[in-house]
Amino acid sequence: MAKADSVVVGSLDESFHRVVAAVIARVLNRLGHETVPVVGMHEEMYARLGRGEIHLFADAWLPHSQGHLWEKVRDRAVEVTQLYAGARYFWAVPCYVSASEIDDIGDLADPDLAMDMATQEIIGAPAGSGLSRWSAQVVSAYGLDRACWTYRAADVPTIIRTIEQRMSAGDWFVTPLWVPQYLDDVFDLRRLEDPLRVFPPADRASLVAYRERFDQLPGATRGVLQRIRLDLCDVSEMDAAVNLDGLSPAEAAKEWLDHNDAQLRAWLKA
Structure with a gap:
């Protein structure tokens, strides 16, 4: 159970979110605050933020991906700082799939293409995630359901x-993806164009807080939190440390901060 004066830091239960939350927690620890990590799914975490059970949440993808959830709690919460920019969703195919055959999502509606595809099932992210919501809209907008394409919500490990199994087999397939993440460092994948612009523009990824608890933090702590900035490559680097090197999110955050001491000192102004 969290102590009364500890700071509860929440994140979605996906490694690229958890490493960002771990950076926040480690900075707070450096400032002398005890932290308690909490992870969960989208609806649950925003509900807990709105009830004050989570004090800080890293990171909220706004205004598009999680905007509908943010609207439910924004009267009780505050956007502390933009942690990084450029968070976005897309669909991709292996680079060995010719761009002359598949260049944009609309090309998937070609009935002749089905002969080359190992499967017309697209395995996606958890139900309720932005990637799943927008991918379902993509299937409808491009008429892919009429071309026998289906989208199945699953999870990131799936x-x-x-990707691993189908690329090893040399299959033609489509996968939903996002940035930041480590997969681009491992697999040779090519993003598909989205001419109908069904996927939203890039989001900002923000640190948000339960307003009442944030106001209770010392002014110096609030100032440090407002100065924290990351790049997409920073998050992807930590995500790779978790998924490729076997580090925990906390260990990945510590390693990254140890190698970026100047950046940490700029946040702390130490």
């Missing part, structure tokens, strides 16, 4: 296993 996406990874699917």
Whole structure:
């Protein structure tokens, strides 16, 4: 159970979110605060933020991906800082799939293409995630359901296993993806164009807080939190440390901060 004066830091239960939350927690620890990590799924975490059970949440993808959830709690919460920019979703195919055959999502509606595809099932992220919501809209907008394409919500480990298995077999397939993440460092994948612009523009990824608890933090702590900035490559680097090197999110955050001391000192102004 969290102590009364500890700071509860929440994140979605996916490694690229958890490493960002771990950075926040480690910075707070450096400032002398005890932290308690909490992870969960989208609806649950925003509900807990709105009830004050989570004090800080890293990271909220706004205004598009998680905007509908943010609207439910924004009267009780505050956007502390933009942690990084450029968070976005897309669909991809292996680079060995010719761009002359598949260049944009609309090309998937070609009935002749089905002969080359190992499967017309797209394995996606958990139900309720932005990637699943937008991917379902993509299937409808491009008429892919009429071309026998289906989208199945799963989880990130299933996406990874699917990519590994199908690329090893040399299959033609489509996978939903996002940035930041480590998969681009491992697999040779090519993003598909989205001419109908069904996927939203890039989001900002923000640190948000339960307003009442944030206001209770010392002014110096609030100032440090407001100065924290990351790049997409920073998050992807820590995500790779978790998924490829076997580090925990906390260990990956510590390693990254140890190698980026100047950046940490700029946040702390130490």
